[in-house]
Amino acid sequence: MVLKINNLSKTYRNGRGIKAISFQVQEGDIYGLLGPNGSGKTTTMKIITGLSRADEGDVQIFGLSVENDGEKSLEQVGCLIEAPALYEYLSAKKNLENAAAYYADIKAPRIEDILKQTGLLQYQNDKVKEFSLGMKQRLGLALALLANPKFVILDEPANGLDIEGMVAIREIILEQAKSKGITFLISSHLAHELELICNKVAIMKDGCLLKTATMEDVIEQSGTLENYFIETVRSGKEKSL
């Protein structure tokens, strides 16, 4: 088991948040969290990565509790939460070197390798403030993949990107999953995007997890993930009425 989330709840001062979220991610999964903006995807991911704390519930990554085992639980994890966390006044290479400094076995060849894989090698010495949104997103992905993690968490990785940018990010994710067996948890509000890369999906709305399913079942039942989402949300509304 890569990730086990049990009964996760958090309420912000404005009353929004997440309620009793539970799901599991198995090794090799590309697991999608689909929901509109404000459905609780980012809150869930922030709690998983220790950026935020849950009011209730527990998160375990490779059997280690994020709350109790702290930084140890993040040893095998790479992530990109909301916008990429970049130092704009540094070069792409320097950003990667800064991150690599926290790992004993990440040296210069790995930095070059990840720059190549994300198509940023020729821009490695350019300052990040000169980068386009797509390049920043790719650098964010490079930072998430740098330490050869076994589990990568990506929050809206295609956010704000044009078609080419979205395809580039998708290709990198699929390549990493195939060649390195990395497990992914990816959130998005774009059903089509998740449909193309995920093998499992969870539907979120208003801070609640409505349903989880394999992509095979989703396609078999509804034809597309978009239809599945609409059906799930509508049936949820009918139940609540």
Place this chain on the structure above:
Amino acid sequence: MKAIQAGVLNESNKLLSRKKYQVSLIFTCLLSIAIGLLGGYAKGLVGLSLTNTPLTVLSLVTGFILPLMIAMVSADLFTAEQENGSIKAVITRPVSRSSILTSKVLAIVLYTLLVLVVSLVTSLLYGLVFNGLGVSHIAEALLAYAVSIVPMLPITLFAVAVSQLCKNSSSTVMLSVFGFIVIFAASVVFPRISPMLFTSYTGWYKLFIGAGMPITNIINVMALLLAYTLIFFAASSWAFEKKEY
């Protein structure tokens, strides 16, 4: 320990790669020369000593320049990074929050030391070339600059604690400087509480120069400054540990 080492290197590299901190070092350099020149013209008037440029520069640097720079650096390393989200770059790594806080604090202390070294070297060179400083003056200046880092520690941790309360970097700078001024003003208005306030000792190097060193006094002040440093560090750690991003 390795995480702190890596963190200090990263934070220091970040600071030194920013233009404003490079310019601050050049400004310190120019200021030292300007004070030397002004000392020459004023010939001992307006509190500027002609004979001991390094000590005149030191009193200005520790009393005004460093508290302001420390507030700026704290705002950039803590509040600004929280504001623009770049702090997530390290929070989501396998590094404890206490190590992150310690690295950032040490990087501020290192930058403070660098400012002191730059002003020492510049003012010493100026003093040697233009004022003919003697060996005793050089030794005195070295000692004064070396001990001057101590009163900067509670000021650093005070600014770091303030940075945990603020949501944007300009309010961190303003609140740190305002807090420093208020505490300093309180020591002037109520002289009886002055010995208990950390802002009263920016010129504590004066205890080390001259004929005799008041050892008991030095130990008492050292204990007081250390206590303030630890209290502010504990408060900052608590707030940093609790923070959500």
